[in-house]
Amino acid sequence: MIETHAHDISGRRDLRVAVLLPCYNEEAAIAQTVAAFREALPSAAIYVYDNNSSDRTVEFARAAGAIVGRERMQGKGAVVRRMFADVEADIYVMADGDATYDAKAAPAMIAALVEEQLDMVVGARQSEVEAAYRRGHVLGNRLLTGLLARMFGRSFSDILSGYRVFSRRFVKSFPVLSAGFEIETEISVHALELVMPVSEQVTRYAARPEGSTSKLSTYRDGWRILRTMVNLYRSERPVLFYGVLAGLLALVALILAVPLIVTFVQTGLVPRFPTAILIMGLLTIATLCIFAGLILDTVTKGRREMKRLAYLAFPAPGAGGLGVFKSGGIG
Numbered sequence: 001m002i003e004t005h006a007h008d009i010s011g012r013r014d015l016r017v018a019v020l021l022p023c024y025n026e027e028a029a030i031a032q033t034v035a036a037f038r039e040a041l042p043s044a045a046i047y048v049y050d051n052n053s054s055d056r057t058v059e060f061a062r063a064a065g066a067i068v069g070r071e072r073m074q075g076k077g078a079v080v081r082r083m084f085a086d087v088e089a090d091i092y093v094m095a096d097g098d099a100t101y102d103a104k105a106a107p108a109m110i111a112a113l114v115e116e117q118l119d120m121v122v123g124a125r126q127s128e129v130e131a132a133y134r135r136g137h138v139l140g141n142r143l144l145t146g147l148l149a150r151m152f153g154r155s156f157s158d159i160l161s162g163y164r165v166f167s168r169r170f171v172k173s174f175p176v177l178s179a180g181f182e183i184e185t186e187i188s189v190h191a192l193e194l195v196m197p198v199s200e201q202v203t204r205y206a207a208r209p210e211g212s213t214s215k216l217s218t219y220r221d222g223w224r225i226l227r228t229m230v231n232l233y234r235s236e237r238p239v240l241f242y243g244v245l246a247g248l249l250a251l252v253a254l255i256l257a258v259p260l261i262v263t264f265v266q267t268g269l270v271p272r273f274p275t276a277i278l279i280m281g282l283l284t285i286a287t288l289c290i291f292a293g294l295i296l297d298t299v300t301k302g303r304r305e306m307k308r309l310a311y312l313a314f315p316a317p318g319a320g321g322l323g324v325f326k327s328g329g330i331g
Contacts, residue, residue, distance in 0.1 A: 017044040017110065018089035021066070022079035023097035027055040029209045033095070034064035036103035041110075047087055048097060051079050057097075077178035077186070084171045091317065092166040101125075101163040102204040109165040109201055117316045119170040119196040120187075122156050123163030125205035140222045144229065148185070151233045152192050156200055159188045160225070163203060169314030170196065173307065182228035189232045194308055238300055242293030246286040253282035 019037045023030055034046055048061035049069045061068050071082040080094070091110055095101045101123060109121045145159045162184060170191070178186045191198050234241045257279050260270060270276055 015091065015114075016089040017041060017091045017093065018087045019044050019046040019106075020080075020083045020087065020092055020094045021046065021048045021061075021097040022051060022076055022083065022094075023048055023053065023057050023061070024051040024076075025053045025055050025057060025213075026097040027053075027057045027060050029099040030057050030066075030097045031060045031064040032099045032209060033097050033103070034061060034066045036099065037093070037095070037106065038065065040103040040106050041093070044093070045087075045089070047083065049079050049083050051075070061097075073179070075179040076181050077176060077183035080183050081176035084174065084176060090168050092168070092171050094162065094164050094166065095123075096162045099209050100206050102206070105163075105201065105203040106165070109203075112199060112201065113165050113167060114317050116199065117197065118199055119167045119317070120191050120198040121165040122158065122161055122188075122198070122200045123165075123203035124156070124158040124200045125161055125163070126202050144185070144222070144225055147226075148188065148229060151229065151237070152189065154192060156188055156198075158200070160184050167314075167317040169311055169316065172314060173311040175307070178228060180224055182225045185225050185228050186232065189229075189236065190307075193236050193304065194311055196311075235296075236300060236304075238296035239293040242289040242296070246289035246293075249282045249286040249289065253279045253286070256282075 019041060021030070021033060021037075026033075030048060034048065037044070037046055046066045047069060048057075048066040049071055050058050050061070051071050052074060058068055058070075069082070069086060071079045073082075083094075084092075091113065093106050093110065095103070105123060109123060112118060113121050145157065148159055160181075164187070174187070174190055176183065176186070256275055260272060260276060260279070264270055
């Protein structure tokens with residue numbers, strides 16, 4: 001395990017803060033990003049985890065004073081999994097290495113996490129320049145955010161934000177399964193399903209520096225995020241998921257059955273016997289879907305209880321007489 005450098009908060013106990021920056025080909029922005037977080041959080045340890053970059057990202061990150069790690073498995077989710085496993089801290093600040101997120105907002109986000117004993121604070125992006133957002137990304141973010149709210153009953157205003165502050169108990173109890181950019185969606189659903197205390201803060205979002213390009217594909221990654229949301233809904237809401245599927249199958253069976261029922265009432269005959277077999281097959285599958293949902297709901301509740309116990313094994317941020325973290329910075 002890698003441990004951050006400790007520093008004193010209000011003379012009461014050590015609070016270790018780690019800044020985590022997953023990177024892939026960010027030589028144009030990584031030094032600027034590290035410098036910005038170093039200025040905002042002078043005593044925090046800054047980690048840059050490289051994901052098979054073909055440029056000079058690692059060299060520039062080291063020159064800027066960051067602790068550099070590597071993850072060979074491609075994908076942002078794989079990098080986050082490695083960072084969460086490797087780095088030991090009390091508070092984790094995660095951002096991208098492209099200099100788009102406002103590092104100056106980090107102290108206030110940490111202050112909210114500690115003072116309110118939250119487990120995650122999301123930096124909801126507010127762009128002041130049109131170049132910061134691609135139109136497809138804006139529309140996709142709104143659609144996916146709205147869909148998540150419908151699926152899970154509540155959501156964040158920016159579920160795809162990569163700027164987040166976590167407690168130690170969130171990071172060390174989160175079973176990262178995603179491989180790519182769908183990691184933010186998985187993080188959001190994990191917090192919602194365990195009913196963690198979370199909040200959002202609006203933060204500035206800037207355009208990338210010249211020479212830095214987005215690695216997010218609007219359509220490919222948008223589809224992967226949507227698929228992840230459906231899979232999470234299936235695993236976390238099995239009764240509703242399989243209930244809807246059973247309802248659709250039963251509806252199709254009913255539509256097909258109406259002409260047969262009318263004909264049978266009028267003539268006493270069933271002329272389209274294969275259709276009747278199909279109807280019975282659809283109703284049988286619908287019944288099996290209902291039972292599958294009920295069985296999987298029991299499994300889901302047991303798994304959620306285990307995740308909740310793993311989460312509660314760590315103390316809340318700010319517990320045990322932890323001093324207040326002032327928004328002016330650390331140290």
